[in-house]
Amino acid sequence: MADTTVDARNLQCPMPVVKTAMAINEITSGQTLELIATDRGALSDIPAWAKDTGNSLKEQFEENDEYHFIIEKA
Amino acid sequence: MTVPELQEETAAEETAPEKEKMVLVAASGDLDKAWPVLILATTGAAYGMDVTIFFTFWGLSILKKPGTGITGDDWRQKMMSAFHKGTPDGLHLSKLHFAGLGPSMMKSLADDKNVASVQELLDLSIQLGVKLWPCQMTMDLMGLTNDDLIDGLDKPAGAGSAISLMKDASIQLFV
Numbered sequence: 001m002a003d004t005t006v007d008a009r010n011l012q013c014p015m016p017v018v019k020t021a022m023a024i025n026e027i028t029s030g031q032t033l034e035l036i037a038t039d040r041g042a043l044s045d046i047p048a049w050a051k052d053t054g055n056s057l058k059e060q061f062e063e064n065d066e067y068h069f070i071i072e073k074a
Numbered sequence: 075m076t077v078p079e080l081q082e083e084t085a086a087e088e089t090a091p092e093k094e095k096m097v098l099v100a101a102s103g104d105l106d107k108a109w110p111v112l113i114l115a116t117t118g119a120a121y122g123m124d125v126t127i128f129f130t131f132w133g134l135s136i137l138k139k140p141g142t143g144i145t146g147d148d149w150r151q152k153m154m155s156a157f158h159k160g161t162p163d164g165l166h167l168s169k170l171h172f173a174g175l176g177p178s179m180m181k182s183l184a185d186d187k188n189v190a191s192v193q194e195l196l197d198l199s200i201q202l203g204v205k206l207w208p209c210q211m212t213m214d215l216m217g218l219t220n221d222d223l224i225d226g227l228d229k230p231a232g233a234g235s236a237i238s239l240m241k242d243a244s245i246q247l248f249v
Contacts, residue, residue: 012189014117018198021120053122 002034002070003027009038009066016042017049020071024055027073032058035069042067093124095243099236102249103132103158105165105177105192111136111249112195118245119202126228127199128236130209134216135160136192137208137223146217154216162193200226207231 006023008016016037023033035046046069050057059070096118100111111127118125129137138145138160145155158166170176184191190198199206208223210230220230240246 010188012187014113014120015190018116018120018202021122022202049121 003031004033006033006035008042009036011037012039013041013045015039017045020046020049020069021053024053024071024073029073031073033071033073035067035071037067037069038065040067042069046071093122094245095239096123096125096245097236097240097243097247098125098127099246099248100127100129100133100136101131102168103135103160103165104168105180106168107249108133108136108162108165108192109195112192112199114247115199115204116195116202119199119204123245124205125199125203126205126207126239128207128209128231128239130212132158132160134208134212134218134223135165136162136196137206137227138164138218139222139224140193142222145219145222148217151217162191162196165192196224207235 004023004027006016006019008019011019016035016039020033020035027033035042037046047057047060049055050069050071054074056072056074057069058072059068061068096115098111098115100108102108111133115125115127135158140161140163142159142161143155144152146152165177166174167176167180181191206227208218208227208230210232213219213230220227
């Protein structure tokens with residue numbers, strides 16, 4: 001279970017990345033965040049954002065047409 | 075504050091890595107240009123970048139306060155503001171404008187698809203600390219005062235300030 005969840009379902013670009021970034025500022029290093037999105041752009045945007053900001057994408061899966069990303073704060 | 079505390083603070087300032095900079099020049103008041111400018115700005119901020127948008131020429135229309143009527147003192151300024159009202163909700167489409175029918179179709183489509191509006195993205199930009207610089211020369215040219223523009227803006231600036239920022243920025247885009 002992640003420490004915090006970001007529900008970005010039905011939101012379009014750039015909201016999944018922006019909401020994730022805002023939520024990651026609220027947690028501490030080592031804590032995890034789960035993002036749930038339906039924007040297909042997030043499939044490439046979230047891994048790119050995680051790589052560039054140094055946060056690590058621990059897990060990514062699809063469930064009922066929803067994309068889940070587990071990110072650990074650097 | 076004691077000397078060791080001061081030293082510690084200075085050291086912390088020195089070790090904090092300087093944020094990468096992104097500078098966007100918003101020169102268009104078209105809805106289809108304002109949208110990508112603000113999407114890139116908010117995303118840049120989400121990347122932890124120090125983002126500045128320099129609004130010049132018609133780009134200033136994005137910053138006009140909702141409800142702003144005819145602006146300027148000169149008849150030419152007044153006429154221009156009458157034909158191009160601006161404000162986040164009053165922007166034109168560069169193609170298929172059809173006297174406003176195009177933008178309302180585009181906005182209702184965006185609403186259906188849950189795309190954030192220009193107004194929402196502008197509010198979000200301010201919330202994320204994106205710096206919004208109106209161009210002083212264009213304000214003078216068009217007769218716009220600080221009262222015609224939304225709150226939360228930085229001080230009006232010129233090309234010199236824009237170049238000074240862009241020189242050291244890793245992303246500079248003219249939209």
